[in-house]
Amino acid sequence: MRAILIALTTFAYVVVLLPILIVVVTAFSSSEFFAFPPKGFSLRWFDAFFASEPLRGAFIRSLQIATISSILATGLGTMASIAIARRKGTLFNLIQGMFLAPLIFPAIVLGLSLLIFYKSIGGVPDFLGLVIAHSVLGLPFVVRSVTSSLLAVDPALEEAGQSLKASPIDVFIFIITPLIWPGMLAGGIFAFILSLGELNTALFLTGPGVTTLPIEIFSYLQFQGGQLVIAAASAIQVFMIIAIVLIAERLIGLKRIVRSD
Amino acid sequence: MGSGFSMNRQTAFWALLGPPLLFVGIFFIVPLLNLFWVSLHGASSNELFGSDLTGENYYRILTDSFYHTIIVRTLWAGMSIMLLCLVIGYATAYVIAPLPPRTRLIMLLLLVAPLMVSNVIRAYGWIAILGRQGVVNSMLRSTGLIDGPLLLLNSFEAVAFGLMTILLPYMVVSIVNALNAIDRQYIEAAQSLKANPVRTFIYVIWPLSSPGVASGILLVFLLTLSAYVTITLLGGPRMKLLVSLVFDSVSGFRWPLAAALSFALLALALMVAGLILALLRPGRVQGRG
Secondary structure: OHHHHHHHHHHHHHHHHHHHHHHHHHHOEOOOOOOOOOOOEOOHHHHHHHHOHHHHHHHHHHHHHHHHHHHHHHHHHHHHHHHHOOOOOHHHHHHHHHHHHHHOOOHHHHHHHHHHHHHHOOOOOHHHHHHHHHHHHHHHHHHHHHHHHHHOOOHHHHHHHHHOOOOHHHHHHHHHHHHHHHHHHHHHHHHHHHHHHOOOOHHHHOEOOEOOHHHHHHHHHHHOOOOHHHHHHHHHHHHHHHHHHHHHHHHHOHHHHHHOO | OOOOOOOOHHHHHHHHHHHHHHHHHHHHHHHHHHHHHHHOEOOOOOOOOOOOEOOHHHHHHHHOHHHHHHHHHHHHHHHHHHHHHHHHHHHHHHHHOOOOHHHHHHHHHHHHHHHHOOHHHHHHHHHHHHOOOOHHHHHHHHOOOOOOOOOOOOOHHHHHHHHHHHHHHHHHHHHHHHHHOOOHHHHHHHHHOOOOHHHHHHHHHHHHHHHHHHHHHHHHHHHHHHOHHHHHHHHOOOOOOHHHHHHHHHHOOOHHHHHHHHHHHHHHHHHHHHHHHHHHOHHHHHHHO
């Protein structure tokens, strides 16, 4: 019995990690075409990636969209959490459910509904449209992690501030914020990572000349095959995520990274 | 009542809740209602949708056997992936859960970090492994076991296997959390009553871990429904699921049909979610204190 469990566990780790590992390793290949193990080591495909205007453009745009949308999601999500974290009742459960819904809501439906909505109101620039979509998707991560931080704050601290005649704004800036910033940071980092790899709304909302890196990789794979420059593009994304995880581990700890999946 | 210049609690509350509520209202709820409105119309050649109200899109989805085939295949794919994830994920969680906290965190991180990598990259990894020129085929060819390449992609099985590997971490994390929340005393009590490991599992561990199982398989099924990119890359042009039809209708500018198919997808999601919650009843464990 124990042997079967260990075998299944090993299988799980292999099938989850192997595809990513293969892509990263082939990105350093020196050959013209895919071969595994790679024939030699080179950085030529990374050069090719940065030399390609569409790929580099998509990469920079992805970073911009992830930055703006995660900041927006962190701001709005924190405000929402502070307003409703300790409130009880059907109405507040409903409101909180609405903020958390995009977490499990089929993202493809959100993408299509936003596309048709943008068209209905006379068009929205592609970049702005993507920022909005990714903010909606990032919001629940922030609401979840900030709410759990807020529930851990002793309400007596807030009351102490109020009894000393601090205004709600002062209470927020000097008492609440220092206590919940790890929650805000964790939520913001997840919103950023989500935006960086997001496909389901970006499929509908990217336009000619305004694509994100994952969509660019997808169209390469679909129409031009798995060229090695795409392996380099993927490897860059993987390295960025490793870097973010390492930084996040320092700032907010492993436990938060693993729990707010 | 307003107290002059100082901001009272009520104003502060609405100043905080107002902007996020408006944002989600305008960019989540309103577009969804608008989508439903669009789905109730016929197609139009120059507008987003025709002028007359009609249920023909839904009628077509409910009666056309083409849509039935796709819906059944979608359900079948979702169930296969859920079941695979459940068996492999439960075994993995069962091995990871009792590890010392630091080791457990690192083992979980190894599964959670891949979730942060875009699905298109993880699907690409499987193309690199299973494709015509992929790792498996070139290894088999170099050993002389096969002459021509095996076709391992572009099939239902490729999609189910690929999506299973992409979604498996959600399952493991959900079940590990549930297993760790179980009070050890329950298990010790069962053992002291001479229950063998199988009985302990069936009557104690499995019921107490059911909230984790429920949230895991729910997440896996819901994410399967949306996984257009993985389905397209691993399934090829002919292996279509419901989400592919949504996308095809959009490519053909048939907006009302795409909208109606989206709601068919949502209905499927709700029905399966309801079924999972009814069967596993995760709520009954919540009062465990």
